[in-house]
Amino acid sequence: MTAPVLAAASVTKTFQLGRQPIPVLRGVDFAVAAGEIVALLGASGAGKSTLLHVLGLLDPPTSGEVLYDGRAVQHLSVRERALLRHRYVGFVFQFYHLIPELTALQNVLLAGMMATPILRYLRERSERRRRAVALLEQVGLGERLRHRPAELSGGERQRVAIARALLAEPRVILADEPTGNLDSATAKGVVDLMFSLQRQRGLGFVLVTHDEALARRADRVVRMVDGRVVG
Amino acid sequence: MYRLFLALRYLLTRPINLLGVFGIALSVWALVVVVSLFSGFLAVIARHVHGASADVTVSGLPPGTGWPGLQAELRGETNVAAVAPRVVHYGLLHRPGRRPGPPALPGRTALHGGDQPFLFVLGVDPAAESQATGFAGWLVDPVIPAELRAADPREPLRDRGDRAAVLVGLDRMRAEGLRPGDELVLTTGTMRDREDGARVTAQVQIPLVVAGAFKTQHGGFDGNNLFVGIEVLRRHLFDGASVVQEAAVRVADPQDLDGTAARLSRAVQRAVDRGDQRARGIAQTWRQKNAGFLESVEHQRALLKIVLVVILVTAAFLMLATLSMMVTEKTADIGILAAMGGTPLGTTQVFLACGLTITGAGVALGLGTGCITAVYLEEVRQVLRWATGIDLFPLEVYNLDRVPWHLDPWWLLQVTLMAFATGFLASALPALRAARHDPLVSLRNA
Structure with a gap:
């Protein structure tokens, strides 16, 4: 196995419910390498999504280390962590989380604007647009560029979300139950698309799911129970 | 972005x-x-206010200030182009034998005036006043109809028999239906020495005849002021002495107005100060004099x-x-x-x-x-x-x-x-x- 792009070492995460500490991650070790698909499998409340958020630097660990290319990053500033998140990670959520005011194309383009100054963006505008259109065509939405999320089906929305996650050319995709809100036929199509894109681009891929069948398609399955990795 | x-x-x-x-x-x-x-x-x-005012007005002079000395002092300032003496008094204006009506409610006269009988009377020398202010122009303003104009604008305040000529603001002329030649009386007061040596207030009635109307752009000035010859007031109030209570000054360079007023103040105070710290004279620009308004x-x-x-x-x-x-x-x-x-x-x-x-x-x-x-x-x-x-x-x-x-x-x-x-x-x-x-x-x- 190649060196991990993203890793968690002895990560714990404890939430406070009033005065009551709720441990959600209890010393998790986890890694994903470039080109590898890892399925995080577990029941609801096992800590899969929390681990995904910690790996994606959306949530700091209570203890332990989050490593990007072997470098501990959990102590970086908010700005530095945001920049790393932008460069390393693309998120795909169960509920798509597209911005309703924007068209499919604008939602994808937005990902490219996040860390780009205005002047540079304006200089590269046509090239960025070309890439966004190409991505949307790749996910089968070439005819839906100007449609807003409300005008798209669930599967189409998730395809837009995938294109958005890929535009910034991340090293790893973190997908949190990406098919949880889709019917089985659409879900299969979306998963096929994600895995195909992952292979083409050699991305690391962390797929949170509680679907055993879907998990079996991954290169490696990591099972979580009560905040611990059990296999 | x-x-x-x-x-x-x-x-x-x-x-x-x-x-x-x-x-x-x-x-x-x-x-x-x-x-x-x-x-x-x-x-x-x-x-409008500037148009109805002298560039600089010297006022607050001690009683009995003589004009020749003050004039010489004012002329000594290089930025002074013209000066004119004034005696400033007050009184009730009414027709002979008629009691003036009650004054208007307070506060009505701030801009206009002309609706109450209490007025300021400016005793002026028309020739000198015309040099120092816009006086000559106020008599020939185009809005003054011919029948209300002074017959001779060069000598508008020439006495007519035993009655002194008076110039009245155009609006007041119209409001009271006055025309040139109408007789009026100014009732006022002055201080006189009684035989026992005490100073008492004495009523003075000055018979007047309307010479014509004047019109500035400042309605408040027109409504609240009358012009009579300076000698008329000197005769009735100061026994003919050549006193002056105010001087109107026109400056050559308006850019130096404030500086000129300050220098004139010092010059006047040097000339008239009697050391009693009371009236010492002050020179104010038109803006300072109308600062309140x-x-x-x-x-x-x-x-x-x-x-x-x-x-x-x-x-x-x-x-x-x-x-x-x-x-x-x-x-x-x-x-x-x-x-x-x-x-x-x-x-x-x-x-x-x-x-x-x-x-x-x-x-x-x-x-x-x-x-x-x-x-x-x-x-x-x-x-x-x-x-x-x-x-x-x-x-x-x-x-x-x-x-x-x-x-x-x-x-x-x-x-x-x-x-x-x-x-x-x-x-x-x-x-x-x-x-x-x-x-x-x-x-x-x-």
Whole structure:
């Protein structure tokens, strides 16, 4: 196995419910390498999504280390962590989380604007647009560029979300139950698309799911129970 | 880049934000129009007051100050072009044998005068006064009808038999139906020495005959003043002594008005000071002498500015409300932005950009329409009067020929800065609230 792009070492995460500490991650070790698909499998409340958020630097660990290319990053500033998140990670959520005011194309383009100054963006505008259109065509939405999320089906929305996650050319995709809100036929199509894109681009891929069948398609399955990795 | 892009998309897809734009625009419009109107009004009033005043007036002289000595002292100042002596008194003007009517309610005479019988009487030397002030022009103003003009404007105050000639303001002439040749009496008082040596107040009645009308642009001056020959007052009040109570001065270089007045003050005090620290004489520019009146208009302008700024703040609250609603609606987006590499500061800037864009649009709209309205205020007044019969700014009351305006670039800049400062504060609150949202909570609640 190649060196991990993203890793968690002895990560714990404890939430406070009033005065009551709720441990959600209890010393998790986890890694994903470039080109590898890892399925995080577990029941609801096992800590899969929390681990995904910690790996994606959306949530700091209570203890332990989050490593990007072997470098501990959990102590970086908010700005530095945001920049790393932008460069390393693309998120795909169960509920798509597209911005309703924007068209499919604008939602994808937005990902490219996040860390780009205005002047540079304006200089590269046509090239960025070309890439966004190409991505949307790749996910089968070439005819839906100007449609807003409300005008798209669930599967189409998730395809837009995938294109958005890929535009910034991340090293790893973190997908949190990406098919949880889709019917089985659409879900299969979306998963096929994600895995195909992952292979083409050699991305690391962390797929949170509680679907055993879907998990079996991954290169490696990591099972979580009560905040611990059990296999 | 995403901050501006998202801010514009949010604004363009929410027509309710137009409320904020219109609120800011309306308050900026009001600040521009009302203040430009008042500034124009102030400029016109100042011009009118100056037109009815000497450049510098020397007053507060000790009793019995002689003219030759004072004149010589005033002439010694290099910037003095002309000087004229005055005796200033007061009295009730009425027709012979008739008691004057009761005075008008207080406060009615600030701008106009002419509606009460109590007047100031200026005893002047017409030839000298014409050199020092616009006196000669006041007698031949085109609005004075021929039948009310002084017969000989070069010698308008020549006595007619036992009656002294008097010049009356045009409006008072019309109001009281006076015509040249009409007889009047000025009833006043003076101090006399009784036989036992005590000084007592004595009534003096000066028989007058109307010589003609005068008209300055300052209605208050015209209504409250009469002109008689200086010798008339000297004869009736000072037993013919060559006393002077006031001097009108015209300066050669108006740019040095304040300096000239200060130097004249010192010169006069050197000449007339008797060491008793009472009346020592003072030279005041026309602006200093009318400071109370001019400042009252300026105070009104300042008060209106405060009221209008309150309207601006109210508009900002409207914007704050709409932006707060937007932040509440967009909590999910805050989580998405964070997932894509956004920071809390970036989130703040998105909503701040929304607020500042609303403010910028409102300011641009308000400044544009405000400037146009100010320039065409007279036309707006006429259209309103034609359409509704309501005259918002009756010109005759203020002796104007059109609604005045003056657009001061410095004030426009101040309004712009105030609007942006208020807009910034009103946007900063919801923007900071947006930045405090936990992105994970936002994503979970989406």
